[in-house]
Structures are given as structure tokens and as C-alpha cells.
Amino acid sequence: MIAVQTNIKISVLALLIAAHSFAKANEEINLTLQWRSGSSPVDLDFSVTSPLNETVNYANRTSNWGAQFILDDRGTANSISQEKFSVKLSDMDCHATGRYTFYINHYSGPQVNSSVSGTYNNLTLGPFNFTSNSGNKIATVYYDADKSRCTT
Numbered sequence: 070m071i072a073v074q075t076n077i078k079i080s081v082l083a084l085l086i087a088a089h090s091f092a093k094a095n096e097e098i099n100l101t102l103q104w105r106s107g108s109s110p111v112d113l114d115f116s117v118t119s120p121l122n123e124t125v126n127y128a129n130r131t132s133n134w135g136a137q138f139i140l141d142d143r144g145t146a147n148s149i150s151q152e153k154f155s156v157k158l159s160d161m162d163c164h165a166t167g168r169y170t171f172y173i174n175h176y177s178g179p180q181v182n183s184s185v186s187g188t189y190n191n192l193t194l195g196p197f198n199f200t201s202n203s204g205n206k207i208a209t210v211y212y213d214a215d216k217s218r219c220t221t
Contacts, residue, residue: 096159096190102152102173103196104183110144111178113201115154120167120214125154135160144178161212163219169212175201185209 102115116126117136125136139153154171161169173185180202186195201207 097155097157098187098189100154100171100185100187102154102183102185103149104144104181105149106144106146106178106181108146109179110146111150111181112144112176113150113152113181113183114141114174114176115152116172116174117154117156118170118172119161120165120169125156132164134164158212158214159218159220161214162216164214166214166216169214170208171210171212173201173205173207173209175203175205175207177203179203 100115102113104111104113114127115138116124118124119132119134123132123134125132125138127138127141130138130141134156136156137154139155140151142150142152144150173183175181180200182198182200184196184198186193186197188194199207
């Protein structure tokens with residue numbers, strides 16, 4: 070099951086719950102985080118942590134369970150920045166049963182308005198807008214994987 074934390078405004082993957090109750094081969098989530106820095110640069114980071122406490126992020130870009138951190142943008146002043154992330158739900162199911170948590174970390178810079186958008190099985194998700202401040206680590210969404218659903 071994929072669910073969104075209720076105490077924040079981001080609804081990145083909420084549409085997945087209604088359409089799919091379990092992961093199938095090649096069901097891939099592609100996410101893009103985008104923000105515009107003002108006169109001071111802002112650095113936001115995507116990450117996902119597995120039930121075995123393995124994290125994929127800018128420092129650890131790939132995993133043996135299909136997660137791939139595609140683009141790390143540290144942000145520059147007066148520009149649009151992006152981070153990109155991809156993972157297959159079936160790979161998460163086959164790797165470990167438990168909760169995978171997707172985070173956005175406001176690593177540095179002043180308050181910023183940002184958006185997350187994505188694709189899942191040719192469905193467009195978002196954009197979903199939010200505001201964050203330096204030091205915020207926002208648990209945006211989680212996926213409850215189950216090895217019994219593993220089909221590969």
C-alpha cells in the first residue's frame with residue numbers, strides 16, 4: 070500500500086492507492102522535485118529509505134532493489150533546480166517486506182516554494198506544491214512492500 074503522510078500538503082503518490090492494490094513487474098515511479106531559488110541558492114534533496122534502513126540519495130545513487138537517484142541539483146541563485154528519482158514497485162516488494170519512506174530534505178538555503186510531479190504507469194501525478202525551510206525533512210509518502218507480492 071502507498072499512502073501519504075497526513076500532516077503535510079504533499080500528495081505525490083496518493084493516486085496510486087486508488088488504481089493499484091499491489092505492484093506488478095515494470096510498474097515504475099518517476100518523480101521530479103522542482104524549485105526556483107531567489108537571490109540565495111536553495112538545495113533540496115530526494116531520498117528513499119528501505120525497511121532494512123538502506124537509503125538511496127545524492128550520496129548513494131543506486132540500490133540492489135531498483136531505486137535510482139537520477140539527478141542531483143544543488144541549486145543556484147536565481148534559477149530553476151530539479152532532482153529526479155526512479156524506482157519499480159515490484160523491486161521493492163521483492164527486496165524486503167516493510168515500509169519504504171520517501172523524503173524531501175531541505176538541505177540548505179532560505180524558505181522556498183517547490184513542487185513534486187511524477188509518472189506512474191503512464192499516469193501523470195501532480196504537480197503538488199509545498200513550502201519548506203532549511204533543516205526540514207519531510208516524509209512525503211510511504212510504500213508498504215510485501216515479499217508475498219513478488220512475481221519476479
